[in-house]
Amino acid sequence: MNNRVGVVIVAAGRGSRMGTQESKQFLLLRDKPIFIHTLEIFAAMPEVDEMVMVTGAEDVERCREWIRQYQIEKNVQVVAGGSERQHSVYHGLRHLQADWVMVHDGVRPLIQPELVRSCLEAAQRTGASVAAVPVKDTVKQVNGDGIITATPDRRSLWSIQTPQTFRLSDLLRAYKEAEQAGFLGTDDSTLVERLGIPVTVVQGSYKNIKITTPEDLDMAALWVKTEGEDIK
Numbered sequence: 001m002n003n004r005v006g007v008v009i010v011a012a013g014r015g016s017r018m019g020t021q022e023s024k025q026f027l028l029l030r031d032k033p034i035f036i037h038t039l040e041i042f043a044a045m046p047e048v049d050e051m052v053m054v055t056g057a058e059d060v061e062r063c064r065e066w067i068r069q070y071q072i073e074k075n076v077q078v079v080a081g082g083s084e085r086q087h088s089v090y091h092g093l094r095h096l097q098a099d100w101v102m103v104h105d106g107v108r109p110l111i112q113p114e115l116v117r118s119c120l121e122a123a124q125r126t127g128a129s130v131a132a133v134p135v136k137d138t139v140k141q142v143n144g145d146g147i148i149t150a151t152p153d154r155r156s157l158w159s160i161q162t163p164q165t166f167r168l169s170d171l172l173r174a175y176k177e178a179e180q181a182g183f184l185g186t187d188d189s190t191l192v193e194r195l196g197i198p199v200t201v202v203q204g205s206y207k208n209i210k211i212t213t214p215e216d217l218d219m220a221a222l223w224v225k226t227e228g229e230d231i232k
């Protein structure tokens, strides 16, 4: 069966909104670097056949060392990324031979294996999937003068997370076409949507946060799995 699953973990950003000197993916969450929590979840899953981690060129060696130190269960290729998330993902994809690819942010360490499995199952059933949660707040569109111009119907709005799961061939084509068109998106799905491929939304978790600003790290520290205690 052609169902081999590859995972690309992107962790090549600078974390400018976190405001720390150290890139946020290397900050300690409880006792270990954020990205190690993320790798451990995917590496422990039998469904995952290949793993690639993308990081800054200057961080490749220390990431390999951390991966050895924390005895990550699977072989993880560590490769250099680019100046935008989109470039980093594209670099990572080129190192996979799998049939399916799950792209996940290294700074979403609270991902749970059950959600990863739901995303994979949905993608293999429908062709493509993203994890997402319904928006809880009222969302406004605001113009450059700070004036509200529209209030979209919240019932159709979802906050998009990762994992984002696709056929590797579709995602490579989406990335190639976006690059040729000079199109830059903030997630992987946007590039696949441009090809007219339907993408299924999988109900994610409000705890699957992207650690972006300092208060996110505080929340994650409260929620992170500790000995004998689950974060669900």
Ligand SMILES: Nc1ccn([C@@H]2O[C@H](COP(=O)(O)OP(=O)(O)OP(=O)(O)O)[C@@H](O)[C@H]2O)c(=O)n1
Residues within 6 Å of the ligand: 010, 011, 012, 013, 014, 015, 016, 017, 018, 025, 054, 081, 082, 083, 084, 085, 086, 088, 089, 105, 106, 107, 108, 210, 211, 212
């Ligand atoms: N050139 C980049 C930019 C981002 N990412 C990764 O994409 C994920 C989501 O990006 P974001 O939270 O925006 O991270 P940063 O770009 O690091 O944050 P900021 O925008 O605050 O600088 C992170 O795991 C980040 O490391 C990446 O691999 N390569």
Ligand SMILES: C[C@](O)(CO)[C@H](O)COP(=O)(O)O
Residues within 6 Å of the ligand: 085, 105, 159, 160, 161, 162, 186, 187, 188, 210
């Ligand atoms: C892919 C993503 O996690 C979906 O929410 C997100 O778009 C990437 O982070 P950024 O802050 O938009 O760069």
